[in-house]
Amino acid sequence: MTTYDIALIGFGGVNRTLAELVAARGDTLRSELGFGLRVVAITDLRLGSLVQPEGIDLGMALNMDGASGTFAAHGGSADTINESVIRNCTADIICEATFTNPEDGEPAVSHVRWALESNKSVCTTNKGPVAIRGAELTSLAEQNGVHFEFEGAVMSGTPVIRLAKKMFAGLKLNGFEGILNGTSNYVLGRMEAGLDFEAAISEAQKLGYAEANPAADIEGYDVQLKVLILANELLDAGIELKDVQRQGISTVTPEKIQKASREGLRWKLVGSARRNVDGSVTAGVSPVALPLDHGLAGVSGATNAVSFETDLLGAVTVSGPGAGRVETAYALLSDIIAMHAARTGAAAHV
DSSP states (O other): OEEEEEEEEOOSHHHHHHHHHHHHHHHHHHHHHSEEEEEEEEEETTTEEEEOTTOOOHHHHHTOOSTTOOGGGGTSBSSOOHHHHHHHSOOSEEEEOOOOOTTTOTTHHHHHHHHHHTTOEEEEOOHHHHHHHHHHHHHHHHHTTOOEEOTHHHHTTSOHHHHHHHHTTTOOEEEEEEEOOHHHHHHHHHHHTTOOHHHHHHHHHHTTSSOSSTHHHHTSHHHHHHHHHHHHHHHOOOOOGGGEEEOOSTTOOHHHHHHHHHTTEEEEEEEEEEEOTTSOEEEEEEEEEEETTSTTTTOOTTEEEEEEEETTTEEEEEEEEOOOHHHHHHHHHHHHHHHHHHHHTOOOOO
16 A cells, blocks of 8 residues: 655644544555555754654654754754755655745745755645745756645635536536635634724734734735735646735724624625636735625634625535644645545546
8 A cells, every 4th residue: 555755844733634534544545445554754953853764763753842952863964954854754755844034035936946856746724825926946846856845825624626617517616705714713702792903803813813013813814825826727827816806804893893894794804806708817905895695694713604605506606624733634635635546547536
C-alpha cells in the first residue's frame, strides 16, 4: 500500500494538529483511504528543523513546545533551514502552514516554489501564495508533474473550491457572494445584540476569534484575498489584488445597525464577484445591509458561507466552519486525499 512521506513546514496549530491526526488515526486512514502518511521533516521557528527519512517520532515532536529545547537535541538543528529542508528532504508532499505576509505572500510563496521546483507536491492553508502567485505556482506544478492544492485557504475545512469545481460540472457560474470572515461576522452580530464596536472586538479577542491587531479581519483585507482566490479559481477572472475593491466594517455604527434592524435588514461583510456581460469580472468586499430572507443573512457567529449564482440551479449556498485548527488541518488532509485520487484515479472522499 502507498505511503506518502510528508514534510511539515511550520509546526504551529494547523500542522501540529495534522501530526496529531496522523499519529492518532494513521491505521484508520490507511484502511479507509488506501494510503498511509509518514512525517519525515518538520521545521519550526521555535523548535528548529528535523529531518529523518525513516520517519519522525511524532510523540516526541508533539511533546515539544519550544520552552523545553529544540530539535537539536534529537539529531536536528536549532535553526529553521526551510529551503534546504524543502529541497533536499525525501518528502513527497510539503504541507505549508507558516505565518505569511499578505502583501507579498512570503515566506510561503518561496516555500511553495522551492517544493514545486524540487518535484514535490504542495498543500497549503496560506492565502498569500494562492492569491498573489496562484496562476504562476499552478503552472509550475503542472510543468513538473506535481500537485498544488490549497482548499484551506478560503473556508478552512469546508471544501468550497473543490466542491464548486467538481460538483458544479455542467453549470455556468456567473458569480458568488459570501461571508468569508468569522471575526467580522461575530462582531457585527454582537453589535446587533447591543454592544458597541470596541466592546464587540474586545469580546472577539477574548474568545480567540480576533487577533491583538484585528485590522486584517475588521478592515476586509482577509476577505479581499479570499475573493481574489475564488474569482480567479472559479470565474477565471485573471484579476489582481488591486482589482478587488475593499471596505471594512469600521464604518458600520450601532445607529446603522439599529436602523437596519427596524427595517428588516441585517449588516454583513460580504465578499463578492460577478461576471459582466463583456466577460470581465467585478469583485469587491464591503458591508451590506441584507434583507432577512437573504441566504447569507442568517449566517451567525464565526461560520462562513458562500452563495454561488448558477444558470440552472439559481443560488446554491455552502456553509461551514471558516476557521479552527482542526478544521484547517483537515483541509490539508483533504488536499492529500485529492492528490491521491488524481494519482490513482480513485474517487476522492471529500
